[in-house]
Amino acid sequence: CLRIRTQKTQTEATLPISYEAYELCGTPGTGKVFKDLKRSMINYPLKNWLKKAGITKPITFHGFRHSYAVIQISLGTDI
Incomplete structure (x- = not known):
């Protein structure tokens, strides 16, 4: 198991x-696992997927994640 502390609510x-x-x-306490990972690296593929799908409304990864969760819950998925 991996223990984490959320940034937003601690x-x-x-x-x-x-x-x-x-x-x-790697070894705990030796630094970040993904040293050069930036938010823009996550949002860039998302913007390409939206463009290919013909979706013109601007959305961030955070908004996409929440929308996905709402859809899954409405379909009865236990998340």
């Missing part, structure tokens, strides 16, 4: 991950 969460994913994280 609450702690425990997330089950595979052994392979755990190994990729």
Whole structure:
């Protein structure tokens, strides 16, 4: 399991991950796992997907994530 503290609310969460994913994280306390990852790197592919789908409304990854969750809940998915 991976223990994290959320940035927004500072609450702690425990997330089950595979052994392979755990190994990729490296030694705890030695720095960031993905050193050069930036928010723009996440939003760029999303903007391309929206463009290919013909969606012109601007949306961020955060908004997309919430929209996806609302749709899943309305379809009865236990998230």
